[in-house]
Amino acid sequence: MxxxxxxxRPAPGGSTxxxxxxxxxxxxxxxxxxxxxxxxxxxxLFALVPLVAVAVLSFTSWSGLGDPEFVGLDNWKTLIADPxxxxxLWLSLLFIALGVVTQTPLSILLGVWAxxxxxxxxxxxxxxxIPLLLSSAAISVLWRALLDPNFxxxxxxxxxxxxxNLLGTQTGAIGVLIFVGMWQFTPFHTLIYQGAxxxxxxxxxxxxxxxxxxxxxxxxxxxxxxxxxxAITSIILMVVGGLTTFETVLIxxxxxxxxxxxxxxxxxxxxxxxxxxxxVGSAIALVLVIVATAISLVVVKVSGYDKMNSSLEGL
Amino acid sequence: MNNRTWMSRSIAGTAVMMxxxxxxxxxxxxxxxxxxxxxELHLAVYGDASNKVEQAMVDKFNKTSDVxxxxxxxxxxxxxxxxxxxxDTDSAPDIFFNWxxxxxxxxxxxxxxxxxxxxxxxxxQLKDAFLPSVFDTAVVDDKSYGVPMRGTQPVxxxxxxxVLKQAGIDAPPATWDELLEDVKKLKAAGVTPIxxxxxxxxxxxxxxxxxxxxxxxxxxxxxxxxxxxxxxDSDESREALGKLRxxxxxxxxxxxxxxxxxxxxGSPTLLSSGRAGFxxxxxxxxxxxxxxxxxxxxxxxxxxxxxAIEGGEGDPHNLAGNTxxxxxxxxxxxxxxxxxxxxxxxxxxxxxxxxIAIGNLPTTTNTEEFLDEAxxxxxxxxxxxxxxxxxxxxxxxxxxxxxEATVTIHTAVAQFFSGQIDEDGFIKAMQSL
Numbered sequence: 001m002x003x004x005x006x007x008x009r010p011a012p013g014g015s016t017x018x019x020x021x022x023x024x025x026x027x028x029x030x031x032x033x034x035x036x037x038x039x040x041x042x043x044x045l046f047a048l049v050p051l052v053a054v055a056v057l058s059f060t061s062w063s064g065l066g067d068p069e070f071v072g073l074d075n076w077k078t079l080i081a082d083p084x085x086x087x088x089l090w091l092s093l094l095f096i097a098l099g100v101v102t103q104t105p106l107s108i109l110l111g112v113w114a115x116x117x118x119x120x121x122x123x124x125x126x127x128x129x130i131p132l133l134l135s136s137a138a139i140s141v142l143w144r145a146l147l148d149p150n151f152x153x154x155x156x157x158x159x160x161x162x163x164x165n166l167l168g169t170q171t172g173a174i175g176v177l178i179f180v181g182m183w184q185f186t187p188f189h190t191l192i193y194q195g196a197x198x199x200x201x202x203x204x205x206x207x208x209x210x211x212x213x214x215x216x217x218x219x220x221x222x223x224x225x226x227x228x229x230x231a232i233t234s235i236i237l238m239v240v241g242g243l244t245t246f247e248t249v250l251i252x253x254x255x256x257x258x259x260x261x262x263x264x265x266x267x268x269x270x271x272x273x274x275x276x277x278x279x280v281g282s283a284i285a286l287v288l289v290i291v292a293t294a295i296s297l298v299v300v301k302v303s304g305y306d307k308m309n310s311s312l313e314g315l
Numbered sequence: 316m317n318n319r320t321w322m323s324r325s326i327a328g329t330a331v332m333m334x335x336x337x338x339x340x341x342x343x344x345x346x347x348x349x350x351x352x353x354x355e356l357h358l359a360v361y362g363d364a365s366n367k368v369e370q371a372m373v374d375k376f377n378k379t380s381d382v383x384x385x386x387x388x389x390x391x392x393x394x395x396x397x398x399x400x401x402x403d404t405d406s407a408p409d410i411f412f413n414w415x416x417x418x419x420x421x422x423x424x425x426x427x428x429x430x431x432x433x434x435x436x437x438x439x440q441l442k443d444a445f446l447p448s449v450f451d452t453a454v455v456d457d458k459s460y461g462v463p464m465r466g467t468q469p470v471x472x473x474x475x476x477x478v479l480k481q482a483g484i485d486a487p488p489a490t491w492d493e494l495l496e497d498v499k500k501l502k503a504a505g506v507t508p509i510x511x512x513x514x515x516x517x518x519x520x521x522x523x524x525x526x527x528x529x530x531x532x533x534x535x536x537x538x539x540x541x542x543x544x545x546x547x548d549s550d551e552s553r554e555a556l557g558k559l560r561x562x563x564x565x566x567x568x569x570x571x572x573x574x575x576x577x578x579x580x581g582s583p584t585l586l587s588s589g590r591a592g593f594x595x596x597x598x599x600x601x602x603x604x605x606x607x608x609x610x611x612x613x614x615x616x617x618x619x620x621x622x623a624i625e626g627g628e629g630d631p632h633n634l635a636g637n638t639x640x641x642x643x644x645x646x647x648x649x650x651x652x653x654x655x656x657x658x659x660x661x662x663x664x665x666x667x668x669x670x671i672a673i674g675n676l677p678t679t680t681n682t683e684e685f686l687d688e689a690x691x692x693x694x695x696x697x698x699x700x701x702x703x704x705x706x707x708x709x710x711x712x713x714x715x716x717x718x719e720a721t722v723t724i725h726t727a728v729a730q731f732f733s734g735q736i737d738e739d740g741f742i743k744a745m746q747s748l
Contacts, residue, residue, distance in 0.1 A: 063421065064400055065399065065425045065427070141579075144576075144579060145579055148574070148575065148579070148581050149574045150571075151581065151584060163569070163570045163571045164574060165573060165574050168513070168571060168573025168733060254514070254516070256729060270722055274721060275721070276399055
């Protein structure tokens, strides 16, 4: 029976059995436009259409009452002349830079460590990942309470924090936001690095050990180069995440003191939903889209990520 | 939870919201009565603990009316945003909660509200049953647009009487100089003289409201609000700012008030735990303390009017704060007569008693008869008399101005207190409104 079946299947046309088989294959077909339809519709509905709508709104003046009124380039002129807008862009870039600088080394170290076989690894990793399970709003409320200058941590450690006016100074407020961001997002990036580190072929380490390389040398000569593509992915995520950070700022500092932590995403919210100036809010949203796209493109170009070179080439 | 979905969600979410608003905006404006639900009056209110009284009034009204009122509660923090989003659409409420003043000024300008003057002519009680200083908050361009529907919340100077006693202070300050004196004594006693939730920003604004009113009288702010912003640069304005600077420089608020909030219990705990002598706060502070620290609220919590300022133009009995909340009627409503009928419940005995029972202080003229039923009759009477006798009750600045001014005002008062801007910076900010 089996020999009969295998012999019959590849037989060229003519038999009654092969014809329906062939037409069955062609009905499954190659990827066509229809395959892309659900994703295209979804993307258009939830990304493209709103993007175009925001672009249109950015040329109007609208408070939510009545119909949007076309005002040409007024909103854009306002934004260009607005010192807070420029400051917010610098602050956003500063937040991204500080976020990348603090989170990347920490999550690489933790990720590589968590990829190992140590006995306590599973338990400790599980604990490290807890912040990942909490919502940003909950995390912000939690830290806000913990940082109360009189009844929180600073109140107890006055030798370290002085009068505890952490959120009342620009350096303090930025420091708090960076720290809370680190606390919140390091676990996520650790997870990415852990997966990548686990994928590094063991033979590389065995070869290095034979050549006499120690732990540190192995880390810098094998692990880090092998994590290159992962690092780029992780950094792009941090950049885009940093640009759109919003709820932590809203709850922890409310953009203050003054406008010292008013980053662009928060400024967009403030203009659109607190000041009910949807025109300017939309213009800021577009600036964010443009800046985020530009930064991502630069990172991809500079890092050579677009060439998609495998880090395992030659193995 | 990962960064990317989070990113796309934020951007797409904002965009979608804005799109939704666009569509809503385009669909709105032309709503006429016939497109609205039959035999229903939609009532939008700020969602919080007071809703049970609103529900009780709705139930009472629905018992006798063919047109039924439907109570739509909107969670607190989103109220103003949601209202502004729907009010010019077919799904606008018929009757809605607001703060009077600036919170409805834009709606009046956009011709969305129904003036109540015709109804008042038919039933004068709709106006006369309420304290005038409160009712006036919802009068725009000489037309009445709102009826008071909750409790009044004047701002008072609260104190911890035990802390004052230990610092050698016998009575709350009646004048500005006494306040400065008390600040010195409290500092010497090693406590923060005045607790301030500066991170919330609106508690800081309370100091401006009172000092400006005491120094320059109520007209300065009114003139500025009506569009003549030059008054911010007047001598009185600079004198008021000078007084505030004097108080800040005297160390009255300590050094870390910018990190302290009222809303998370930070500043009230400073007062109740004996680490501060005073706090300027709305009348709800009593309920806050009663909830968090009942011992303190009953035994040591004191309260007084804001001190007089010698040589100032303002009457020392002027008040500032939230005069009350109001119900307004939208122009497109299908049943204006029934809506007005519902508003008449707001001066009924039952309404007043229900409000007092949940700790609110209504502002009807008959409120006085029921004050003995309050949880703390002494406190209720003190407050009620303050409001009744006040020559002028200044609505909080951020509510007197339309909502789009809030960010500017809050940032300016906070920056002035922290020293980021000086008198000129503050004046410039207020003149930009």
